[in-house]
Amino acid sequence: MKTKGYAVLSASAPLEPFTFERRELGVSDVALDIHYAGICHSDIHQAREEWGPAIFPMVPGHEIAGIVTEVGSSVTKFKVGDRIGVGVFVDSCRKCGPCLAGLQQYCDEGMTGTYNGYERDGKTVAMGGYSDKFVIDEKYAVTIPANLDLSGVAPLLCAGITLYSPLRNWKAQKGKKVGVIGLGGLGHMGTKFAVALGADVTVFSHSPSKEADAKGMGAHHFISTKEEGWSKNLASDYDLILNTVSADIDVELYLNLLKLDGTLVLIGLPGKPYAVNAGTLLGKRRSLAGSMIGGMPELQEMLNFCGEHNIVSDVEVIEPSYINEAYERTVKSDVKYRFVIEATKF
Numbered sequence: 001m002k003t004k005g006y007a008v009l010s011a012s013a014p015l016e017p018f019t020f021e022r023r024e025l026g027v028s029d030v031a032l033d034i035h036y037a038g039i040c041h042s043d044i045h046q047a048r049e050e051w052g053p054a055i056f057p058m059v060p061g062h063e064i065a066g067i068v069t070e071v072g073s074s075v076t077k078f079k080v081g082d083r084i085g086v087g088v089f090v091d092s093c094r095k096c097g098p099c100l101a102g103l104q105q106y107c108d109e110g111m112t113g114t115y116n117g118y119e120r121d122g123k124t125v126a127m128g129g130y131s132d133k134f135v136i137d138e139k140y141a142v143t144i145p146a147n148l149d150l151s152g153v154a155p156l157l158c159a160g161i162t163l164y165s166p167l168r169n170w171k172a173q174k175g176k177k178v179g180v181i182g183l184g185g186l187g188h189m190g191t192k193f194a195v196a197l198g199a200d201v202t203v204f205s206h207s208p209s210k211e212a213d214a215k216g217m218g219a220h221h222f223i224s225t226k227e228e229g230w231s232k233n234l235a236s237d238y239d240l241i242l243n244t245v246s247a248d249i250d251v252e253l254y255l256n257l258l259k260l261d262g263t264l265v266l267i268g269l270p271g272k273p274y275a276v277n278a279g280t281l282l283g284k285r286r287s288l289a290g291s292m293i294g295g296m297p298e299l300q301e302m303l304n305f306c307g308e309h310n311i312v313s314d315v316e317v318i319e320p321s322y323i324n325e326a327y328e329r330t331v332k333s334d335v336k337y338r339f340v341i342e343a344t345k346f
Helices: 041-047 150-157 159-169 187-196 208-216 251-255 278-283 296-309 320-331
Strands: 002-007 016-021 029-038 064-071 083-086 089-091 133-137 177-181 200-205 221-224 238-243 258-266 287-290 315-318 338-342
Touching (some): 029 083, 064 150, 150 159, 150 296, 150 315, 150 338, 159 187, 159 238, 159 296, 177 187, 187 200, 200 208, 208 221, 251 258, 251 278, 315 320, 320 338
Parallel strands (some): 177 200, 177 238, 238 258
Antiparallel strands (some): 029 064, 029 133, 029 338
C-alpha cells in the first residue's frame, strides 16, 4: 500500500516528505485513511534521539484518528466507513499475564510501538501516523464515538489515555481532591477527566496566565507555583496528585500535600532522578507511583467516556508543511494544547 507522509531521515534533521509501503492487508487487519495525527512531545524526543538511539528513516506519530477503508476476511470489529483510532502501540505478545489482563502497555516481552521500533517479526520497521494511510490488526485499534470531532480525538489516543488511566486506577471520583501539575497537552486532559469524574480539582501551574483556561476546563482551584509560599496552607490536603510535567521539580513539596494514603503519580519523564525523603512517605503512608498510557480495553473505555461527556483535546490543526515549526513551538510550550496534523493533505 503506497503511503505518503513525513519522515526524519537522521537524528535531529527536519522532517520532510517521504513515501513508503505499508504491508498488505492480512486476514485480521484493518486499513484506514488517516484524517488527523497528533504531535506528541515524545515524537520530538525520539526524532532527535533524546531518549537514546533511534531507527531512521522514522515516520513519527502515535495519535491517529481516521476512517476504515478496507477490512481483512476475518475482521468482525470494524467495517468500511467506521471511525477508528490507533494509539501508542500496535501489537504485543498476546500471551503474558499483562496482555491477557488487557494491560498490553505492560507486556512482559515489550509492546510493539507504533513507530521507532520493529514489529513482532523483528525485521519490519514500524512507521507511525504522520502519513495518509495505516494498516493495523483489529485487536489493536478502537472505535471513535460518532459525536466527537476527529481532530480533537487524535490526542486522546496518547495524551488522553495517559491521564485517564491513573485517574481510574486511583479512583478519582466525587469526594476526592485531585491535583494536576502542569496545564499542557497532558495536564489539560487530566483536568477535564478529573472534573468529569466528579473530583474536586486543583491545577498547579508556573504560568499564572493559564488560570482562565484551567477554570474554563472546569478546575475548581488554580495555584500559581510562582507565588512565594504557595504550598504553605495546602499540607495534607489531596488524595491524588498527577505530575504531568517533565521538568525537574521538587516532588517533596507535592508529596507533603498528600493526605494519609495519598498518591503522587509520575507521568512526565524528567531528565534526571527525583530526590525523595523517605520520611515524607512514611509519615502518612504516602505513595509515589508511576503510570504509562493504558491497555486496549481501557483505551476504548476512555473514548466511550469522552463520547458520553463530550470531551476532546484542545487542538491547533496544521498542514503537514508546518510540522517542523510545530515541533519548535511544542518545545517552547507555545501551543494550546496540542498540535494535530491534517493528514488528508499529505
